Amino acid sequence: MSAFRIALVQLKVGLDKERNLARAHRRVLEAARAGAQVVVLPECFNSPYGAHHFPQYAEQLATSRTAARLAAAAREANVTLIGGSFPERDDATGQLFNTCTVWSPEGERLGVHRKIHLFDIDVPGGIRFQESATLSPGARMTVVDTAVGRIGIGICYDIRFPELAMIAAREHHVVAMVYPGAFNMTTGPMHWELLARARAVDNQIWTALCSPARGQGAGYIAWGHSMLVDPNGDVVAEAQDHQGEQIVYGTVDPARTAAVRQAIPVTTQRRFDVYTGPKAVADNGV
Numbered sequence: 079m080s081a082f083r084i085a086l087v088q089l090k091v092g093l094d095k096e097r098n099l100a101r102a103h104r105r106v107l108e109a110a111r112a113g114a115q116v117v118v119l120p121e122c123f124n125s126p127y128g129a130h131h132f133p134q135y136a137e138q139l140a141t142s143r144t145a146a147r148l149a150a151a152a153r154e155a156n157v158t159l160i161g162g163s164f165p166e167r168d169d170a171t172g173q174l175f176n177t178c179t180v181w182s183p184e185g186e187r188l189g190v191h192r193k194i195h196l197f198d199i200d201v202p203g204g205i206r207f208q209e210s211a212t213l214s215p216g217a218r219m220t221v222v223d224t225a226v227g228r229i230g231i232g233i234c235y236d237i238r239f240p241e242l243a244m245i246a247a248r249e250h251h252v253v254a255m256v257y258p259g260a261f262n263m264t265t266g267p268m269h270w271e272l273l274a275r276a277r278a279v280d281n282q283i284w285t286a287l288c289s290p291a292r293g294q295g296a297g298y299i300a301w302g303h304s305m306l307v308d309p310n311g312d313v314v315a316e317a318q319d320h321q322g323e324q325i326v327y328g329t330v331d332p333a334r335t336a337a338v339r340q341a342i343p344v345t346t347q348r349r350f351d352v353y354t355g356p357k358a359v360a361d362n363g364v
C-alpha cells in the first residue's frame with residue numbers, strides 16, 4: 079500500500095441545501111486540484127445539524143439528490159470521496175438515519191455507514207442534544223475497500239466508543255479511521271482532540287476527523303478543528319481557521335504505521351490469554 083494525500087473539507091453549512099451541495103462540490107474539485115486522492119466532507123454537510131432539521135432534509139438513498147451530487151463530484155474530481163453525512167430516509171421503513179456514503183473515483187458507491195451511536199447527551203450548563211428524537215441508530219460497522227486501501231468509517235459520536243476503531247484495526251486491518259463529525263463548543267474543547275489521539279494511539283492507525291466550519295447560523299455551533307492524527311497519536315495537520323471554510327491537507331503513510339508498530343509493538347504483545355474468562359481477575363486481587 080502506498081502513501082496518499084487526504085483533504086478534510088471544513089465546510090460552511092447553512093439552511094440552503096442546494097448551496098451546501100454546490101459549495102461541497104466546488105471544494106472537492108479544489109482539493110483534487112491540490113493533489114488530494116481522498117476527500118472527506120463533514121457530518122451533516124447538506125443540512126444544519128439539529129434533530130428538528132433532519133426530517134426536512136432527509137432523502138432516500140435510491141433517489142437522493144445529495145448522493146447523486148457526491149457521485150458526480152467524486153467522478154469529476156477523480157478522487158475517493160468520503161461524503162460526510164446527511165439525513166437519510168430508509169426506503170422501506172421510513173426511519174431516518176445519519177448516513178455517510180463513500181464513493182470511488184469512478185462515481186460508484188463503495189459503502190454506506192449509518193451512525194451507530196446516537197448523540198443523546200445532557201451536559202448541565204453546556205449542551206443538551208437528543209439525536210434519537212428523530213433518528214434511528216445504524217446497526218453495522220463499516221470498513222470500505224478503496225483505491226488507496228481499507229478505511230474504517232464512524233460518524234462523530236461513534237468515536238467515543240473505542241470498540242469500533244479497535245475492531246476495524248485489529249480484525250479488518252484498516253489503514254485509517256475517518257470520522258465526519260460535528261462536536262460543539264462544550265464537548266469540542268473537552269474531548270475532540272483527546273478522542274482522535276486516543277483512537278490513533280490505542281490502535282496505531284491514522285485517524286481523521288472532519289468538522290463543519292464554526293459559523294453556522296442555525297443554532298448548533300460546530301467546534302471546527304478538523305484534524306489528521308498519525309499512528310503515534312501526533313496531530314500532523316489541523317484547521318487553524320474555525321469560523322471560515324478551510325481545507326486541511328495531510329499524507330496518510332502506511333510506512334509510518336509500520337515504523338510506529340515496530341518501535342512500540344503493542345499490536346503483537348496483547349495478552350488475550352489473560353483478559354477474559356472466569357480466572358481473569360484472581361480471587362486475592364493479584
Ligand SMILES: NC(=O)CC(=O)C(=O)O
Binds near residue numbers: 197234235259262265
Ligand atoms: N455530534 C455528535 O455526534 C457528538 C458530539 O458532539 C460529542 O460526542 O461531543
